[in-house]
Amino acid sequence: MISCxxxxxxxxxxxxxxLSRPISLVALLILGxxxxxxxxxxxxxxxxxxxxGDDDDSGPADDDDATSxxxxxxTxxxxxxADDDDVTPFEEATLITFENYGFAMMVVxxxxxxxxxxxxxxxxxNICSSVFSRDGTLYVSGFGQLMTFDVCxxxxxxxxxxxxxxxxxxxSTNDLSNVxxxxxxxxxxxxxxxxxxxxxxxxxxxxxxxxxxxxxDGIRGEFIAINGLDNRVYSVNPETGSATLMVPLVDFVFxxxxxxxxxxxxxxxxCSQSQLLSIDPDSGVVxxxxxxxxxxxxxxxxxxxxxxxx
Numbered sequence: 001m002i003s004c005x006x007x008x009x010x011x012x013x014x015x016x017x018x019l020s021r022p023i024s025l026v027a028l029l030i031l032g033x034x035x036x037x038x039x040x041x042x043x044x045x046x047x048x049x050x051x052x053g054d055d056d057d058s059g060p061a062d063d064d065d066a067t068s069x070x071x072x073x074x075t076x077x078x079x080x081x082a083d084d085d086d087v088t089p090f091e092e093a094t095l096i097t098f099e100n101y102g103f104a105m106m107v108v109x110x111x112x113x114x115x116x117x118x119x120x121x122x123x124x125x126n127i128c129s130s131v132f133s134r135d136g137t138l139y140v141s142g143f144g145q146l147m148t149f150d151v152c153x154x155x156x157x158x159x160x161x162x163x164x165x166x167x168x169x170x171x172s173t174n175d176l177s178n179v180x181x182x183x184x185x186x187x188x189x190x191x192x193x194x195x196x197x198x199x200x201x202x203x204x205x206x207x208x209x210x211x212x213x214x215x216x217d218g219i220r221g222e223f224i225a226i227n228g229l230d231n232r233v234y235s236v237n238p239e240t241g242s243a244t245l246m247v248p249l250v251d252f253v254f255x256x257x258x259x260x261x262x263x264x265x266x267x268x269x270x271c272s273q274s275q276l277l278s279i280d281p282d283s284g285v286v287x288x289x290x291x292x293x294x295x296x297x298x299x300x301x302x303x304x305x306x307x308x309x310x
Contacts, residue, residue, distance in 0.1 A: 093262050093302045094310055095269060095276075096151075098127035098140070099293050105151060106293065107310055108300070110262070110269065113276035113290025118310060119154035128169035129213075129258075130301040134177040138301065139194065141168045141181070146197035152309035160197030168192065168199075169298070170257070172214040172223060174238060182225065182236075184209045189223070189241035203241025207234065213259030213270065213300070224261060226270055226279075228254035233268070233281065249279065252286035256298030263304055271297035 095108040097115060103124040106115035121127070129141040130149070138149045144167060146159045162168050168181035171192065179192040181199075187209050189202040210229030214236070217224055223236035225243065231254055234243040258271040268279040269289075273296055276289040303310070 093260075093264055093304055095260060096130070096301045096303075096310070097258065097271060097292060097297055098130060098299055099295055100126040100128075100298070101295055102293065105149070105154065108271075108276055108292055110276070110289070113288075113292055115292040119151060121149070121156060122154050123156060125156060128167070128256075128298055129171045129181075130299045131171050131173050131179075132301055132303050133173045133179070133194070134175070137177075137194075139171060139173070139179060140299075141171050146171075146179070146192060146194070159194065162192075162197050163199060166190070166199060170212045170214040170225070172216050174216050175218050180214070180223070180238070182209055182212055182214055184212060189236055189238070201241075202239070203237075205234075205236065205241055205243040207243045209243075211254065211257045211298070213257040213298075215259050215261045215268075217261055218263075219266075224259065224268065224281075226254065226257050226259045228257045228272070233279065233284065246281060247284035249286055250284045252277065252288075256296045258298050258300035260300040260302050262302065269300060271300055273297065 093110070095110055096105060096118070097108055098105050098121065099115065103121040105118050105121060107118055108115050125142050127140045127142040130138060132138050138151060140147050140149045140156070144165065145161050146168070148157045148159065149155070150157075166183050166185070168183070168190070171179060171181045173179055177194075179194045180202075181190050181192055182188070182205070183190050183199070183201070186201070187205045187207065189205060191200045191202055193199070207227065208229060209225075209227050212228055213226045215224050220235070221238070223238060224246070225234045225236050226249075227234060231249045231252070233246040233249065235246050236243050252272075254272045256272055260269045261267075262269055268281055270277040270279055270286075271292060274291050274294055275297070276292050278287040278289055279285070280287075
């Protein structure tokens, strides 16, 4: 658990803003003042998600076909959460990624794509997906395990091993800090218990998924997924798991896949190979922003808060 970060991009229900149009901080403050049941600073908008990639670096998990009850998935607001005094609102999303084989977490410049080393990962495990939750926890996935990561110390803490050899390289959270992923062996959206890594199938995607990334759009109330197998962007229904084609991607072939919805601009950022990418959700045009590092990027995360350790 890290108390120095919180990264929920939360909006009132029934407020819809097109992805292609940025929303101002003033507007968000107004929405936050009138929105029902807000528990978070009103300067936030969408909840971003994590990225995922190849399953190659994720080791086998326990073959027990254990699952968790839906009621167990999520965290109690009274039990966890960062103190608001520990963080300050920041008007730009900060992108992060894990450099595999370099075993380091990096901050990614959204203008140039350049990655800057922040902290080494300990123990040295390749991370295939990462996502910040509402309570400030940075969840990561790798070697068939769900873990938390402390961005200030670099320490990985294992929560549990996924059942049935699930790799879960493409995890995300929603507005309630529940953890989700895609099982690309069964092509299903799954709920992941953040206390023990046990999984519950939500429903069939209806599409054959390979390397992928998953992120949450709190405005639309659905997940956005990039499928590296067919180079397309999909929306994923969080209640049924059904995937609906949004747009085919143009002139780029994904290898590993990381994806993040920028909660300020509505931009979809992605990474693959060594590059940070920007994706137009209407046309599917992929723009290369720049090189992050020398390795193959397969994960992205984001926070809206200015924190000392980043």
